[in-house]
Amino acid sequence: MQEGIHITDLKIVRDGKTIIPDLNMKVAKGKIVGLLGPSGSGKTTILRGIVGVQAIAAGTITVLGFAAGSKDLRKRIGYFTQNASIYTDLTCLENLRYFAQILGDGSAQEISVQEVLELVDLTKNEKQLASSLSGGERARLALATALLGKPELLILDEPTVGLDPVLRRDLWNLFHKLANQGKTLLISSHVMDEADRCDELFLLREGRVLANGTPHELKAQAHTHEMESVFISLVEKK
């Protein structure tokens, strides 16, 4: 298995509180891996650790063969944050052009800006100020910035929250398309029914991995057809 992400003995402490006590995780390349758990289970903290903006107390995080946060990774990871980190006082186009200029080298930029606008279906809103977009549109704009520069690894923190079901389906189709192109996607969600769309899952609670496997495996182990029940049975077993 070629590793996209390898986390060993990770410990993260925030404001004196241990968020992640001791985490081990391996994510294979070219897969869609779901990080599922209730809010407060440490999903965002782990993702922040992987992109290299989270200070860690102990352990190691290796991403695409490099230490998390290293310079070699800056063009290779696309990061979508939960609170849509975009400039609300710029238009969609201005947002994307800026991030493209920071990432890239001239000529190819304009094409990729138009490309990602189309991927997230915002072409008709391109001249609109981000502050006047709906919550879902803002999330899609932030997702578009993460897709710029065709990164090998996409770290997506709850990318489909609050989206219309049709759009959600379209985005998951896009995620599968990207995975088929060999890209690795790590996607967090607290919605258990999104689990079935992932190739592999990590179920998380209070900073610990409750279970890891394909959706099929996890359901078979718990003798159920619903991910929600898998989670409940795992928690009650402990």
Added chain:
Amino acid sequence: MSIRRIWATARRILSQLRHDPRTIALMILAPCLLMTILKYVYQDQPIVFQRVAAALLGIFPMLVMFLITSVGTLRERTSGTLERLLILPITKLEFILGYAKAFGIAAFIQATVVSSVALGPLGLKIAGSQIMLIVVAILDALLGMSIGIFVSSFAKTEFQAVQFLPAILFPQLLLSGLLAPRGSMPSLLRIISDYLPLTYAVDATQKVVAGQGSLTRDFLILAIFLFGLLAAGAVTLKRKTS
């Protein structure tokens, strides 16, 4: 270091400003209005107006730039866009220089307009060069900007950032020699004022007004403060936070 990324950042900040015409209007009109009020406050004491107006010509842009940059960079920290940027191939220095460039351009426009109003319709007369007066005003604005970027890293909220104005800039104003000549201050205060950047900003203005004295030392010291604070601002940006 990439000039392209510095320019891209400056252009982005200027686009943000352009979408906010009210801020632009306030930036330019407020100091002009204050100058006009000052003119009529000292209607019977034209000599006082000449002295105070020239000094304030540098101080107003500094205050405005301080506020705009400290709140602007803080907003970038709290909204998550800074964190988002720093995982991309942009260095912290490029980011800070992008800010310096954008607000430097804004400062240039502001200082030029306000100085022209004061020197023209308001009848401010100085013995030295008018161009030099504008140059000093721009330097002051850049200094305000660099202080603003630097202190924003010590503020967690916009409320705190705004409070740095009375906490950081007002003491400097009191000690700068604008209100009372530094020579008449108690020696301890005078020694403290030797180490404050605003002292040299006011000193430079007074020399331009009088039309005598070399500006080289003042400019040199202001430049050291300016670049020192910008570098310190870059150092205080953290890629990793808890």
